[in-house]
Structures are given as C-alpha cells and as structure tokens.
Amino acid sequence: MSVRKVPTPSGTDSTRAGLGPTMRTLPRRLWRSIFRSNPLPRNELERSQAVANNFFFHIPSAKVHEHTLRPATTFGLGLISLYTFIILCVSGVLLMFYYVPTPEQAYDRMLDLRGAVFFGTFLRNLHRWAAHAMVAVVFLHMMRVFLTGAHKPPREFNWLVGLGLLVLTLAASFTGYLLPWDQLAYWAIVVGTSIAGYAPLVGDEIRFFLLGDDVVGREALLRFYVLHCVVLPLFISALVGLHFWRIRKDGGLARPGRD
Amino acid sequence: MPRPDERPSFEPFPLEPGKTYGLMAVVPARTPACETRTEEQVQAWPAALVRELLLFVVTILVLSLAALLFDAPLEGLANPLHPPNPAKAPWYFLGLQELVSYSAFWGGVGIPAIMLLVAAAAPYMEWRPGGEGVWFHKSRSAANWIFLTVVGCLGFLTVVGTFFRGENWALVMPW
Ligand code: HEM
Numbered sequence: 001m002s003v004r005k006v007p008t009p010s011g012t013d014s015t016r017a018g019l020g021p022t023m024r025t026l027p028r029r030l031w032r033s034i035f036r037s038n039p040l041p042r043n044e045l046e047r048s049q050a051v052a053n054n055f056f057f058h059i060p061s062a063k064v065h066e067h068t069l070r071p072a073t074t075f076g077l078g079l080i081s082l083y084t085f086i087i088l089c090v091s092g093v094l095l096m097f098y099y100v101p102t103p104e105q106a107y108d109r110m111l112d113l114r115g116a117v118f119f120g121t122f123l124r125n126l127h128r129w130a131a132h133a134m135v136a137v138v139f140l141h142m143m144r145v146f147l148t149g150a151h152k153p154p155r156e157f158n159w160l161v162g163l164g165l166l167v168l169t170l171a172a173s174f175t176g177y178l179l180p181w182d183q184l185a186y187w188a189i190v191v192g193t194s195i196a197g198y199a200p201l202v203g204d205e206i207r208f209f210l211l212g213d214d215v216v217g218r219e220a221l222l223r224f225y226v227l228h229c230v231v232l233p234l235f236i237s238a239l240v241g242l243h244f245w246r247i248r249k250d251g252g253l254a255r256p257g258r259d
Numbered sequence: 260m261p262r263p264d265e266r267p268s269f270e271p272f273p274l275e276p277g278k279t280y281g282l283m284a285v286v287p288a289r290t291p292a293c294e295t296r297t298e299e300q301v302q303a304w305p306a307a308l309v310r311e312l313l314l315f316v317v318t319i320l321v322l323s324l325a326a327l328l329f330d331a332p333l334e335g336l337a338n339p340l341h342p343p344n345p346a347k348a349p350w351y352f353l354g355l356q357e358l359v360s361y362s363a364f365w366g367g368v369g370i371p372a373i374m375l376l377v378a379a380a381a382p383y384m385e386w387r388p389g390g391e392g393v394w395f396h397k398s399r400s401a402a403n404w405i406f407l408t409v410v411g412c413l414g415f416l417t418v419v420g421t422f423f424r425g426e427n428w429a430l431v432m433p434w
Contacts (some may be wrong), residue, residue, distance in 0.1 A: 047302045057308060063300040064307045067392060076314050083318040107336045114333070125326035133322060135351050146381070146406050149390040149399050156382035163379055170351060177349050186337035187346035195348075195359060195367035203368075215339065255392035 059244055067255040073148070074253065077141035082240065084134040089233060091127040099179065101225035103218055106181035131173050138169050150254035158246040161239055168236050175228035178221060189224070190216050344426045353420030354413045360428050374409065381406075 037049035051062040067073055098117055099109050113120035142162060145151050151159035178189040193216065197207040212219030247253065274280065301307075348356045358366025381402070390396030395403055425431030 041304065044302065047304050051302075051304045051308075057304065060303055060307065060311075062303055064303050066299050066301060069301070069307060069310070072394070073392070079311060079314055080318055083315050084322070087319065087322060103337070110333055121330065122323075122326050125329065125331045126322060128331035129325045129329070130322050132350075139351075143406075143410065147403055148392055148394050149396055150392065151382040152388070152391055153382065153386050156386075159382050160379055163375065167375075173351070174349060180333060181337045183334040183337055183341075183343060184332060186339070187343055188348050190342075191346050191356065192348045192352055195352075195355065195363075198359075198363040198367040200364070200368070217339075253392065256390075 061248055061252065065252055065255055068253045073255075075140075075144060077137055077144050081134060081138045081141050084130045084137060085236065085240070087130045088127060088134060091123055091130065092229065092233075094123055095127055096229060101179065101221050103181060103221060106179060106221065110180045110182070131176060135169060135173050138166055142166060148254060152254075155246075155250050155254060158243060158250060161243045161246060165236065165239050165243065168232055168239065172228060172232040172236065175224040175232065178216070178224045179228065181221065186216060189220070193220075345424055345428050347420070347424075350417065350421055354416035357416040357420035357424070 035053070037053045038046050039050060041047040041050040048062050051057045051060075095113075098113060098120070100106060110124070113124050117123070145159065145162065151162075174189075174192060177192075178185050193207055193210055196210060197203045199206055208214065210220070210223065211217075212223050347353060355366055355371060358370055360366070362369075385399070385402050390399040422433040423430055
C-alpha cells in the first residue's frame with residue numbers, strides 16, 4: 001500500500017507521525033483540496049491557472065482580445081442581461097417562500113409582502129424592476145449585436161440562440177405579470193392571451209392550452225406560476241449556457257481586422 | 260493512401276515533468292489560435308474578470324436603489340367583472356396591441372411571426388464577411404437602416420400604445 005507524502009511546513013516526513021502533524025496540516029490540505037492554485041496570482045502562470053482552475057472563471061476564456069475589453073464594444077449589455085437574470089432568480093426564490101398561487105391567496109400575499117414581511121416591499125420592488133430591466137436590456141443587447149455585425153457568420157447560430165432567449169425572456173416576464181392577481185395583472189393577461197386566440201385554425205386551442213380554461217382563472221394562475229418559477233428559468237439557464245459556450249467556440253467576440 | 264500498418268511510427272519523446280502537453284493541428288480557419296498578433300490578447304484575470312465583477316456590483320446597486328425609491332404598482336384585487344378601460348398588456352407588448360387595434364390577426368400573429376422569421380434569417384442572408392465588430396460599418400449601412408427602421412416603428416407604436424391611448428383605445432394626449 002502506498003501512502004502519499006504530505007509536506008509539512010517544517011519539511012518533515014509526516015507519513016509516520018501521529019495525530020499532531022495530521023491536525024497541523026489539515027487546514028492547508030483542506031484548502032488545497034478545494035483550490036488547486038493560488039487564488040491571488042502573482043505571475044502569468046498563476047494567472048492562467050487562477051482562471052483555468054476556477055469553475056466560474058472557466059466559462060470565459062483565460063485570454064481575451066483587447067477589442068473585447070473596450071466598453072464600447074458591448075456596453076456590457078450581454079453581461080447585464082445575465083446579471084438581471086441572476087438577481088431575478090435570487091429575489092424570485094425568496095418571494096416563493098411567501099407566495100401562494102391561488103386566486104384566494106395570491107393578492108393577500110402581495111399585501112403581506114408590503115405590510116408584514118421584513119424587507120418584503122424591497123424584495124418585490126427589486127424583482128419587478130429587475131424584470132422590466134431584463135426585457136429592456138436583452139433587447140438593447142440584440143440591437144448592439146446587430147449594429148456591430150456580430151450576428152454574421154460564424155455567429156449566426158448564436159444569434160438564433162439569442163432569439164430563443166429573447167422569446168423566453170418575454171414569456172417569463174409575461175407569466176410573472178399575472179401572479180400579483182390585481183386588476184393590472186389580470187387584465188393585462190386577458191388582453192395578452194386573447195391575442196393568442198387570433199392565430200388561424202388553432203388559436204382557441206392555443207389559448208385554452210395556455211389558460212387551462214376558457215377564461216383567466218385558477219388554472220391559468222397555476223400554469224403561469226409553474227411556467228414562471230420552474231419551466232422558463234430552466235430553459236433560460238440552459239440556453240444561456242449554450243450561448244456562452246458558443247461565444248467561445250466562435251472564437252470570442254466579433255472584432256474587426258481579421259480579413 | 261498508406262494502409263494503417265504502413266504509417267510511420269513515432270518514437271515517444273521523453274516527457275518532462277512540470278510541463279503540459281497538448282495535441283495541435285492546423286485547420287483551414289481563422290480562430291484565435293491561428294491569430295498571428297497574439298500580443299493583442301490579454302490575461303482575462305484580472306483585466307476582464309475584475310471589470311465583469313464590478314459591472315455586477317453596479318447592476319445590483321442601481322436596481323437596489325430603484326427598489327428603494329420606487330414602489331412596484333399594486334392595484335385592487337382582480338375582478339373579472341370589472342374590466343378597466345382601456346385594458347393594456349405589459350409595455351413590451353403595447354406595440355403589438357396597438358397593431359391589434361387595426362387588425363387582430365396581423366397585429367397579434369402575422370407581424371410578430373414575420374419579424375421573428377426575418378430576424379432569424381438575417382445572418383443567413385447577410386452572410387458575406389465584412390464589418391464585424393464595428394459599429395455602423397459603412398459596408399452594412401443598408402442592413403442597419405432596415406433594422407433601425409423596424410425597431411423605430413416598433414418603438415413608435417409602443418410609445419403610442421403606452422401614452423396616447425385612452426378609453427376605448429381612442430387617441431388621447433397624455434397631459
Ligand atoms: C437572456 C438573454 C441573453 C443573455 C444573458 C446574453 C448574454 C450574452 C453575453 C454575456 C455576451 C457576450 C458579449 C456581450 O456582453 O455583449 C453575448 C453575446 C452575443 N449575444 Fe447574447 N445574450 C442574451 C440574448 C441575446 C439575444 C436576444 C441575441 C440576439 C437575437 C443575442 C445574440 C448574441 C450574439 C450573436 C453574441 C456574440 C456577439 C459578438 O460576438 O460580439 N443574445 N450574449
């Protein structure tokens with residue numbers, strides 16, 4: 001049986017020593033088991049390692065082009081889209097602890113958030129404004145991509161993934177709009193879903209499928225709740241993963257002077 | 260074509276400890292790996308990642324400030340018997356609702372579907388290289404004008420639907 005040697009600060013061979021060295025080297029070994037390189041890098045090698053060995057930093061690449069770093073290349077709009085989505089997920093999960101998706105309780109829970117829940121007003125406000133911001137910023141991001149020609153080959157497929165994200169973002173915002181169950185929410189969804197009914201041939205079927213009923217009611221609230229809290233965020237997360245992976249596979253962000 | 264057993268065999272060279280070895284290939288493409296001007300690449304850490312984290316902090320701060328200063332609207336309990344006049348969709352659908360007031364099918368289904376299809380087809384139609392990564396590149400001015408015109412129309416309809424439509428969807432002044 002082979003025993004791995006663990007270097008101790010004093011340089012002694014700890015394999016034969018007892019509990020003392022084991023405990024003394026434990027924090028260091030525990031740290032090393034999680035972080036395999038220096039999290040505060042001092043040279044180029046360690047800087048590459050800091051990126052390559054980090055789960056989150058592994059999504060972007062270890063090196064980026066200077067053009068990518070210029071603020072006017074992207075205005076950070078794609079990243080802000082991601083950040084609003086993260087803020088929405090966190091504040092949304094916190095809201096789920098209080099919310100009940102039934103016509104009897106939903107509106108009362110909104111009043112509770114305002115009156116009884118610690119930071120409830122702030123939480124609801126944050127979720128609401130972040131949702132509006134996400135729709136606007138995703139749209140602006142799409143405009144910046146087009147106006148900088150960043151949708152052209154080889155990035156055409158990522159543009160399609162982006163269109164999918166735009167539709168999902170609108171759907172997530174729209175399904176969330178119903179949940180407060182106030183007059184604003186209710187009638188916006190009545191108007192919005194009646195549009196689905198104008199589709200030829202299958203319009204009424206689509207509408208019924210969305211609402212689970214002929215009118216906006218108990219079934220619609222439950223369906224919108226499940227779509228809003230589970231289905232759509234999962235699909236968005238998956239597509240965002242594909243979107244970022246494709247950015248790397250397409251050779252980083254579009255930049256001039258390659259021909 | 261040489262048969263597999265005719266392929267030259269390579270002597271494995273001695274691997275040096277402390278080095279990483281990778282298998283490289285030459286491909287007919289222009290990927291960053293083939294970039295000759297590698298000096299224009301910088302380490303993502305810290306230059307890019309610090310900026311990205313900073314942007315996250317700024318986003319959180321701005322949205323938190325908005326949440327502290329402005330309250331989300333909450334009207335009376337939903338009442339299926341009392342429709343408000345006018346009943347409006349969320350703002351990002353008001354351009355479409357405005358179109359729906361002219362033609363239900365075209366506003367609600369036809370035009371949005373066409374816009375999505377055209378957007379999806381755009382990079383496959385405009386496929387010749389040129390102008391990537393440059394704002395409003397001269398060689399792309401036609402495409403940009405079409406795009407901006409569509410966005411401008413949608414924006415105009417959204418503003419009309421949001422601010423200039425009152426009871427029974429009649430034109431009103433917002434002041
Ligand atoms: C939830 C929505 C979205 C998120 C989180 C997102 C995120 C990002 C990020 C972080 C980037 C890196 C560059 C940048 O920040 O601009 C990017 C690039 C890109 N996005 Fe998105 N995006 C979203 C929606 C869209 C939409 C709606 C489109 C277009 C229809 C799109 C098309 C693209 C393309 C083509 C690139 C590559 C741009 C380049 O190479 O310069 N994305 N996206």
